[in-house]
Structures are given as C-alpha cells and as structure tokens.
Amino acid sequence: MSENDPAERVAGHWEDVIADMEATAEGYREADWEVLELHPGDVTVIDDQHGLDVLVPGSEFEELEALAAEATFGSYEVYRAAESEMVFALVVLEDTDDERAVCCPTYYERDDIERVKRHIGDDGVLYTHIRPLADDRAVTFSYEEPDLF
Numbered sequence: 393m394s395e396n397d398p399a400e401r402v403a404g405h406w407e408d409v410i411a412d413m414e415a416t417a418e419g420y421r422e423a424d425w426e427v428l429e430l431h432p433g434d435v436t437v438i439d440d441q442h443g444l445d446v447l448v449p450g451s452e453f454e455e456l457e458a459l460a461a462e463a464t465f466g467s468y469e470v471y472r473a474a475e476s477e478m479v480f481a482l483v484v485l486e487d488t489d490d491e492r493a494v495c496c497p498t499y500y501e502r503d504d505i506e507r508v509k510r511h512i513g514d515d516g517v518l519y520t521h522i523r524p525l526a527d528d529r530a531v532t533f534s535y536e537e538p539d540l541f
Contacts, residue, residue, distance in 0.1 A: 405473075409480045409497045412471070416484060417495050425491040428455055430522065432497060437504035442512050443519035443535075444498055453524035453531070456494060460531045463487040465494065468533070470540040477502050481541060483520065485533055496520065500541075509538050 410431070417427040434447040448456070465485040472481040479502050485494040498520070512518065518538035523530035535541070 405475055405478070405480055406497075406499070409482060409499070413482050413495045413497050416471070416482060417493070420484075420493045423491075425493050427493045427495060428452070428459055430456065430494065430496045433525075435498045435500060437500050437508055438521070439508055439511060441519060441521060442508060442516065443521065444500060446496060446498060446520055446522045447525060448522055450524045450526070453522065456522060456531050457529070459492065459494065463490060463492050465492075465533060468535060470535070472541065474502065479505065479541070483533075483535075496522065505541050509541070512538065 413429055417429050420427045430446070430448050430452050432446045432448050434445075436445045436447075437443075438445045465487050467486045467488060469484045469486070470481055471484075472479055474480070479500055481498045481500075483496045483498060485496070487493070508518065509516070516538060518535045518541060519532055520535075521530045521532045
C-alpha cells in the first residue's frame with residue numbers, strides 16, 4: 393500500500409473509532425436500548441448516489457436489514473474527528489420510540505465529502521448506502537443535515 397491509499401491512512405485511527413463505537417453502544421445498552429454495531433470493511437464516497445457506500449459483513453447486513461424493516465430511525469447523531477484530510481465519523485441512527493440504535497463508523501476524505509455536499513446543494517440530503525459484499529441489496533439512510541459530516 394502507498395501513503396496515498398485511504399485504507400492505509402485510516403488504519404491507525406480506525407481502532408479508536410471502533411473503541412468509540414463500542415463505548416457509545418454500551419451507553420445505549422445501559423439505558424436499555426437494543427444496539428447493532430456495524431464493522432465496515434470499506435467506505436467509499438459516491439457522487440452519483442449523494443453519499444457513502446458502506447460495505448459490512450453479510451451477517452451484520454442481515455441483522456441490519458431485519459431491524460430496518462421493523463424500526464423507524466427518525467433521528468441520528470454524528471460524531472466526527474479529523475486527522476489531516478481524513479475524517480472519521482460515528483453515525484448513530486436512533487429509533488427513539490422502540491429504543492433501538494444502529495452504530496455505523498465511517499471514514500472519508502474531507503475533499504470528497506465536500507464535493508458531494510456541493511453537488512447536493514444547501515437543502516440536499518446525504519445518504520449512507522449500507523450493503524453486503526454480494527452487492528445485491530442495500531439499506532439506505534438519509535441525513536437532512538449533511539454539514540454534520
């Protein structure tokens with residue numbers, strides 16, 4: 393890998409993001425929420441779909457798909473930190489009525505997400521398209537406040 397490879401640049405910080413996700417999930421569990429933690433293998437900014445393509449293991453995707461079919465995720469939190477040009481974010485999607493949450497860590501280059509945000513405009517919506525390796529289906533979440541990213 394080269395130093396220009398995004399995977400190499402995130403490796404050192406990814407463990408911290410995962411630890412933050414685990415701590416955040418534990419806080420929700422202590423409040424008696426059901427929590428699904430996702431462990432992406434790859435995150436890609438995709439311009440034409442206005443957001444992030446997040447690849448997760450098949451078993452996690454199956455859980456997410458089942459949960460998304462019965463839950464209403466009406467709110468979300470985005471926790472982010474930047475390291476040079478890389479941004480690390482933990483997105484927590486919340487179904488407050490049934491006390492369920494999905495924790496999805498992501499990473500992306502600042503310039504890439506800024507380009508997408510310019511493309512969608514001031515009133516645009518940013519998306520995460522979470523999918524398994526098979527790429528035959530996806531669960532998509534929308535964010536009406538793309539500046540949080």
